[in-house]
Structure formats: structure tokens, C-alpha cells
Amino acid sequence: MVSHTPDNSAEIEIPDEISGLRMTRQRQEVYRILQLERNHPTANDVFMRVKDRLPHISLATVYNCLEALVQHGIIRQVNFDRESSRYCPNLNEHGHFHDAATGVIHDVDFKPGINLADVLNLPPGAVIDDIEITLRGKLTTP
Amino acid sequence: MVSHTPDNSAEIEIPDEISGLRMTRQRQEVYRILQLERNHPTANDVFMRVKDRLPHISLATVYNCLEALVQHGIIRQVNFDRESSRYCPNLNEHGHFHDAATGVIHDVDFKPGINLADVLNLPPGAVIDDIEITLRGKLTTP
DNA sequence: ATCAATAATTAGAATAGTTCTTGATATTGG
DNA sequence: CCAATATCAAGAACTATTCTAATTATTGAT
Numbered sequence: 001m002v003s004h005t006p007d008n009s010a011e012i013e014i015p016d017e018i019s020g021l022r023m024t025r026q027r028q029e030v031y032r033i034l035q036l037e038r039n040h041p042t043a044n045d046v047f048m049r050v051k052d053r054l055p056h057i058s059l060a061t062v063y064n065c066l067e068a069l070v071q072h073g074i075i076r077q078v079n080f081d082r083e084s085s086r087y088c089p090n091l092n093e094h095g096h097f098h099d100a101a102t103g104v105i106h107d108v109d110f111k112p113g114i115n116l117a118d119v120l121n122l123p124p125g126a127v128i129d130d131i132e133i134t135l136r137g138k139l140t141t142p
Numbered sequence: 143m144v145s146h147t148p149d150n151s152a153e154i155e156i157p158d159e160i161s162g163l164r165m166t167r168q169r170q171e172v173y174r175i176l177q178l179e180r181n182h183p184t185a186n187d188v189f190m191r192v193k194d195r196l197p198h199i200s201l202a203t204v205y206n207c208l209e210a211l212v213q214h215g216i217i218r219q220v221n222f223d224r225e226s227s228r229y230c231p232n233l234n235e236h237g238h239f240h241d242a243a244t245g246v247i248h249d250v251d252f253k254p255g256i257n258l259a260d261v262l263n264l265p266p267g268a269v270i271d272d273i274e275i276t277l278r279g280k281l282t283t284p
Numbered sequence: 285a286t287c288a289a290t291a292a293t294t295a296g297a298a299t300a301g302t303t304c305t306t307g308a309t310a311t312t313g314g
Numbered sequence: 315c316c317a318a319t320a321t322c323a324a325g326a327a328c329t330a331t332t333c334t335a336a337t338t339a340t341t342g343a344t
Contacts, residue, residue: 022340024292043330058294063331068292081221082302084330097268109263119261120275121251126239128279135258136272139265164311166321185302200323205302210321224330226301 012036021072029054030065031089034075040086040096040105080105080134095133108135154178163214171196172207173231176217182228182238182247222247222276237275250277 012035014028021027033041033049041049047062066087069075078086080098086105095108116128154177156170163169175183175191183191189204208229211217220228222240228247237250258270 022291024339026293056294058296060295060332061293064293077223079221079223081219082224082227082330085224095262097265097270100271106265106268108265111261111263114261116277119253119256120237120277121253122277123239123248123250123281125282126248126277126279127282128239128277129242130278132274132276132278133262134274135262135264135268135270136274137268137270140267140269164320166310168322198323200325202303202324203322206322209303224301 018074019072021068021074024065026050026054026057026061027065027068029057030062031069031074034069034087034089038089040078040088042084042086044084046087078105093131095131095135097135097137097139099139100136101138104139106139108133160216161214163210163216166207168192168196168199168203169207169210171199172204173211173216176211176229176231180231182220182230184226184228186226188229220247235273237273237277239277239279239281241281242278243280246281248281250275 012032014023014031016023018031023031029050030046033046037045037049043059043062043066046066047057047059050057050062066075066077070077070087073091074089076088076091078088078096080086080096088107090107093110095110097106097108098104099106116122116131122128154174156165156173158165160173165173171192172188175188179187179191185201185204185208188208189199189201192199192204208217208219212219212229215233216231218230218233220230220238222228222238230249232249235252237252239248239250240246241248258264258273264270
């Protein structure tokens with residue numbers, strides 16, 4: 001059924017402004033790709049995908065848009081080692097599991113009621129602004 | 143007192159081989175810097191420091207040595223965002239706290255008896271090979 | 285609506301960290 | 315001692331990203 005419905009996913013509505021950021025056409029399209037493409041694309045992935053709708057967009061603009069979106073807390077930038085940055089519209093605090101076999105990156109949520117200070121020996125007086133958890137491993141499907 | 147004692151810290155003994163890796167002169171010196179310089183230096187930091195004892199060493203060799211040491215599990219490579227890689231001789235499983243004010247990176251140990259699966263909703267069948275935890279924040283000294 | 289001021293976009297050049305290439309040098313095992 | 319192998323050095327090459335400068339779009343005031 002689902003596979004027979006025409007792809008109107010492109011018709012996601014994006015407002016003219018999100019948390020103080022003017023959503024220009026380019027920013028809208030970049031953001032929309034991220035909403036559709038949930039597999040943590042790189043700037044270049046987004047670039048190639050967004051060209052379908054904005055053939056004249058430049059890679060620099062994609063970088064600019066992504067940075068603006070990150071800056072305004074609309075998306076998150078995710079780094080694995082020194083690979084290309086990836087981008088993610090999931091704003092819930094979460095980590096990432098990197099499946100070595102497939103390269104697929106899965107979001108990993110925290111269990112409710114977990115406090116980092118319960119788990120880690122933080123330096124005294126440390127105030128945490130940002131947490132980044134990356135797991136690497138294999139997904140054994142038993 | 144300490145400041146008056148001559149710096150014989152350079153006399154750390156490093157064996158000819160560590161976990162199957164032949165410890166050449168260059169690798170020894172690179173490794174020794176990491177043991178002394180516990181502040182997570184970059185390849186370039188190591189390069190500048192190691193030149194005191196090996197004036198002819200090249201940056202490429204420092205990279206080669208660091209890679210060999212990482213590959214053999216003798217040191218760890220640590221990445222923050224897309225900054226230069228940093229290197230760390232602490233092999234205990236640990237995370238890093240990045241003090242935004244000073245730029246200093248502190249090792250953060252896990253509290254004993256903590257199981258990641260208790261804290262995170264891992265994808266079913268996930269087998270973890272490697273964990274990376276990076277915290278960013280400020281160190282308020284009360 | 286018009287126009288100036290500001291912001292965004294584009295294309296390509298520049299940058300920085302790292303890796304690669306090639307030839308020289310050192311080390312090991314036979 | 316010699317051949318095979320590993321390591322090192324110097325600089326070129328590579329890649330992701332940022333910067334620059336010129337163009338285009340948008341906004342707000344008149």
C-alpha cells in the first residue's frame with residue numbers, strides 16, 4: 001500500500017521562520033531533506049539531494065544553511081572521528097550507535113530518569129552544557 | 143621543591159617492543175611525550191615537543207608513529223568535533239570533559255559497576271566494541 | 285511602490301589537517 | 315654478510331570545510 005502512494009513527502013510544510021531564523025528557500029529545502037533523509041547525511045549528501053529541487057544551489061550554501069540551522073538549534077551536527085560531519089534533525093538528547101558492518105548510524109535514546117552524574121566521575125564543579133555519546137559495534141540479528 | 147629537581151622525567155624507560163609493535167627510536171620518543179604531556183596533545187604538539195630530542199623527525203613520521211601506537215592499542219586517539227585529533231595514553235575506558243573556558247580536557251572515569259545497557263536504549267542485538275563520551279561545559283570553582 | 289540597508293547566495297580560491305608517494309635508511313632473519 | 319622487509323623523511327596531494335568577493339534577494343522606511 002504505502003509503496004503505491006505517490007511520494008508527497010516532499011510536501012512537508014516549513015514555516016517562514018524557525019526560532020528566529022528566517023527560513024529562506026534554500027534553508028527550507030535543506031531542512032526538508034534532513035526531515036526526510038533520517039540517515040544522518042553529510043553536507044555533500046544533502047547537496048546532491050537538494051539539487052533535485054534547487055538545481056542552482058551551491059555546496060557553500062548548503063554548508064551555510066546547515067550551519068545556520070545548527071546555530072539556531074534547529075538541527076544537530078554529529079561527528080564521527082574525523083569523518084565528514086553529519087546532520088540530524090532529532091533534537092532529543094540522544095547518542096549514536098555506529099554499526100561497523102553496514103555503516104548505518106542509529107539514534108540511541110537515554111533511558112528515562114538517568115542522570116549522567118550517577119554514571120560518571122565528573123570533575124568537581126563541572127557544569128555540563130552538551131553530551132556526546134558515540135557507540136561503535138555490530139548489530140547481531142539473532 | 144619539585145621545581146628545583148632536574149627534569150629526569152625524560153628518563154622513562156620504554157621497552158623495545160609493546161604489544162607486538164617494534165618500538166623504534168621515533169615511536170619511543172613519541173610515546174614518551176604522551177606519557178609526560180598528559181593534556182591530550184595534537185600531532186603537531188607532539189611534533190614540536192619531540193623535536194627537542196629528535197631534531198630530524200618529520201611531522202609525517204609523528205603521524206605514522208601515532209597511528210601505529212593507536213593501531214596496536216597502546217594509546218587512544220580522541221576527536222572533538224572536527225578539531226585536530228588528540229592523543230591520550232590513558233587506556234582505561236573513560237570519557238572526556240572539555241572545559242569551554244580554558245580549553246582543557248579532563249579525563250572522566252566511569253563509576254564502577256556501570257553498564258551502558260542500564261542507561262541507554264540500545265538497538266536490539268547491538269554489541270558494543272567502543273564507547274566515546276564527550277562532555278562539554280564549564281568548570282565552576284566554587 | 286521605491287529605494288537604501290542588510291542579509292543571503294554563489295562560485296571559486298584558500299586553508300588546515302592528514303594521508304600518500306617516493307626514495308633513502310635501518311633492521312631483521314637466514 | 316646479504317636479501318627481504320620495515321621504517322623514515324620530505325614534500326606533494328587530498329579532502330572537508332571556510333573564506334572572499336561579487337551578485338542577488340529581502341526587508342523596512344519613506
